[in-house]
Amino acid sequence: MHRTLSVASSPVRDLLALTSRPEVISFAGGLPAPELFDLDGVRAAYDVALRDRSVLQYAPTEGNRALRSLVAARLTGRGLPTSDVLITTGSQQALTLVATALLEPGAVVAVEEPTYLAALQCFQMAGARIVPVAGDADGLDPAALRSVVEAERPAMLYLVPTFANPTGRTLSAARRAEIAALAEEHSFWVVEDDPYGELRYRGSAVAPLASISDRTVYLGSFSKIGAPGMRLGWLRAPEDLLRTLVIVKQAADLHTSTVDQAAAAVYLKDNDLDAHVARLCVEYGARRDAMIEALPGTVPVDTTWTDPDGGMFVWLRLPGDVDTAELLQEALRHDVAFVPGAPFFATTPDHATFRMSFTTNTPDEIAEGMARLAKVFR
Amino acid sequence: MHRTLSVASSPVRDLLALTSRPEVISFAGGLPAPELFDLDGVRAAYDVALRDRSVLQYAPTEGNRALRSLVAARLTGRGLPTSDVLITTGSQQALTLVATALLEPGAVVAVEEPTYLAALQCFQMAGARIVPVAGDADGLDPAALRSVVEAERPAMLYLVPTFANPTGRTLSAARRAEIAALAEEHSFWVVEDDPYGELRYRGSAVAPLASISDRTVYLGSFSKIGAPGMRLGWLRAPEDLLRTLVIVKQAADLHTSTVDQAAAAVYLKDNDLDAHVARLCVEYGARRDAMIEALPGTVPVDTTWTDPDGGMFVWLRLPGDVDTAELLQEALRHDVAFVPGAPFFATTPDHATFRMSFTTNTPDEIAEGMARLAKVFR
Known part of the structure; x- marks a missing residue:
């Protein structure tokens, strides 16, 4: 059985x-x-990457050093100062790593409602109890979150604050500050999933939660701005937690494809993303x-x-x-x-x-x- | 915290x-x-695969259809009749998927001693208790396994039966039959990890445990016969369990790199592996x-x-x-x-x-x- x-x-x-x-x-x-x-730019990047025999070998769990630097520089340039990231097999893997590292069975995860359903699946599989938090046109409601936090003591808040899946809503700057303060006060982690943030068609960027609180794990991805078939995501977290997540990833798949990572590093270096x-x-x-x-x-x-x-x-x-x-x-x-x-x-x-x-x-x-x-x- | x-x-x-x-x-x-x-063959395979725009897109969790067929045919040709496999992000991911699907926290996993240490890590992370089983030059000792099974009721036996890591030992055919019979009798799963089986330098092949028992999850990999940097493994399991493992993989990373899978399919079709x-x-x-x-x-x-x-x-x-x-x-x-x-x-x-x-x-x-x-x- x-x-x-x-x-x-x-x-x-x-x-x-x-x-x-x-x-x-x-x-x-x-x-x-x-x-x-x-397609042409990506194919050319693979061709360049595959001139180096080492892209066929095992590689460090943390990820390709050049790619990590390029991603960190890109995040820094977008207003999120970043010294290092962990490369993941898509953002979906980052969710599973975070769930493994941060959730005991029975732990509570607060989520905006409605939310990305593969995240729900992932937290359910980790044995977590999911508690929804109401929101409106400005995103998750901090007052509703405070009630949930005081009643349920969540280990984690998961949200897509910018152009959310499924609602398309964006959490306002004022609410980001309130939520960051709540996370500090009540010592829960904020998992800020941001695959869509660069796809803005009007208005100006809102600073990520990760730029105002260290209690944040920030997830990014090449899937919506590059190509999802490459399965490349990244995770930014405080140094201690990042180290733990590297160990969890080691057990999960040793490392993300050396070939895809090297090709992405070449692509970012040789093209204007x-x-x-x-x-x-x-x-x-x-x-x-x-x-x-x-x-x-x-x-x-x-x-x-x-x-x-x-x-x-x-x-x-x-x-x-x-x-x-x-x-x-x-x-x-x-x-x-x-x-x-x-x-x-x-x-x-x-x-x-x-x-x-x-x-x-x-x-x-x-x-x-x-x-x-x-x-x-x- | x-x-x-x-x-x-x-x-x-x-x-x-x-x-x-x-x-x-x-x-x-x-x-x-x-x-x-x-390297040349692999680079050429990526170049062919990347002529098709769809290799940059999201893809089914089960894996590339052509690659699954080629792998299944290859296993069948090696004496393990196989109708389908799940493509995994290296065999290491298969271990994590199996642990998630088959192990409740506190479940017992029997392992040959000594054994592959990343498997130990993976089962520990799943909250399992690991019980070692003694072996000798012919591999795991079925009598020792019987004692462990009767005393500990493991949910799973993990082993590398052919050219084991770290010992290099191969489990004899007679012992494979005994272990398969024990698995049937006591309803535990055998996880047969076989990354090295094709690297035989003398003697003749011993049939896999999976060819004599349906209570077996068989793990294979491109890493030792092809290139580990591509992070491509496969998992063969009875149909019900395979379906469950697909769902677990969906939460783990949605799917393995579309690019790497397509390149491997091209490679297997155009080259004599x-x-x-x-x-x-x-x-x-x-x-x-x-x-x-x-x-x-x-x-x-x-x-x-x-x-x-x-x-x-x-x-x-x-x-x-x-x-x-x-x-x-x-x-x-x-x-x-x-x-x-x-x-x-x-x-x-x-x-x-x-x-x-x-x-x-x-x-x-x-x-x-x-x-x-x-x-x-x-």
Whole structure:
């Protein structure tokens, strides 16, 4: 007999398999647009990296030294002074490492609600109890967090403060300061997951929580600004905790692919990633606008939605007693797809919610997909 | 406060850092010989794989379909009928996935003694209690295992049955049958870790435990026959357990690098890996012979050592009350290194033991290194 795990496969990943018919215009995924990958630049970087025989060998758990320096310099340049990072096999691995290092079975993890569901899975698998914290258009509510902290004594707060998955919301600077102060006062860790922060289409950057509190583990990723297939993420944490996380990673996979790391280091050295990200922002911004502009003519009156300044997602709530999981079946009959919102809730789901991604379709495709959706909501 | 993990960094990996001075002839590592990597073939495979934009995208957790088929066909061809595998980020990840899926905190894991120490770390991190089982020149002793099983009710037996790390020993066919029968009778899982099985320099292959019992999780790797830097392993398990392990992997890192997997699939399709492995066996076999032949003139009388038919390691025990960790300091002063045996023991270490790897030095370098070692033991 093997133990029965209390978690199931990700409903979103399972759904993606069902919505992959080529005739479906899918707003379900959380994928970067493949036509915007810098394939030539990346292939050239692998070719350069693979002139050095040592990229085929085992390597230190911490990660490629050049890549760590380049990432740390990039974070520093963006206003988060960073002396070192741990390279991870995507940010998803960083979540598992943090859960292993910081959570005893039965520990409490506070999360914004709704939140990234693969994080929920990861904390559940670590045996943690998840306690949701309410938020609004400005992100997680510090007053609600204070109540949860005083009642539940969480070991960790997990959040995506900038262009959150699934809501697209950004936590305000004032709230970041309040949350950082709470973390200091009550000695819990803040896990600041920031895969989308560079994908900003309007307004100006808000300083990361990690820049105002040392009780923060900051997670970054190459997946949304570069290429997710390379599975490269990074983790910034206070020195003691970083050392512990290196040991946990050693047991998890010894180290991340030496080849992918070396190629990423070459890519960052030989290319202007900022310019690439600027191109992404122009394209994605236009797609965001196309979706937001089409919404009033698509969804029922009294539907509410977020108005994200960046990232990949719009989060919506339909009026009345509806279940978006049922509506999805109808949508698929019209060759269009979204993600029902229920799986993003840690405890009590709101079945009238759903998530739409605007990154993988062009403005024209978005217009067509929204026209199909309008028939579903009619 | 974060929890204090009860495991430390790998003493072998820490040691490797200390022995990396270029003037040191190191028998300490467990690395493949870099000069034997097929760098040109691998670089060409990445170049072909990177003509397809989809290798930069997210991908299914199970792994690249072509790679899974090629690996399954290869296992089947080697006498282990296999319909599917899960691709892992090296075999090390497979160990962590198996520990997460099969071990409740406090579960018992039986291991051969001595054994691969990163496996010990991994099971300790999962909160398991490790119980060692004695063995001899023919590998793990089934009678000793029966006693442990009856007394301790392990959830899992972990072993490297072919050219074990650190001993180089191979479990006999008769013992494999006995152990498989015990696993069926007492419903524990056998985790058969087989990174070295194809590196055989004499004698003929012994069928894997997985070919005689369904209660087996079989782990394979590209690291010793291809390139460890690509971090590619695979896991074969009964269908139900495989499905559970896919879910665990989803939380661990979503999936293994799409790029590395696609490159490996291209490599296996366009190259003759069997011919490459045959070349490795010729080279490594000569290195093995060089080390074994030099031993009588190097170590003290009454030293014992294993005489491996393949793999990478010779395991030795010095006579008398000595500590090989102290001798290592003396060895480093003579610019030669080995690994003290103590960390490979789950419970009570035998400080007179040590491990020597013969793969990363040529026969001439081995002769020189052994001459330096002779001065240490004089």
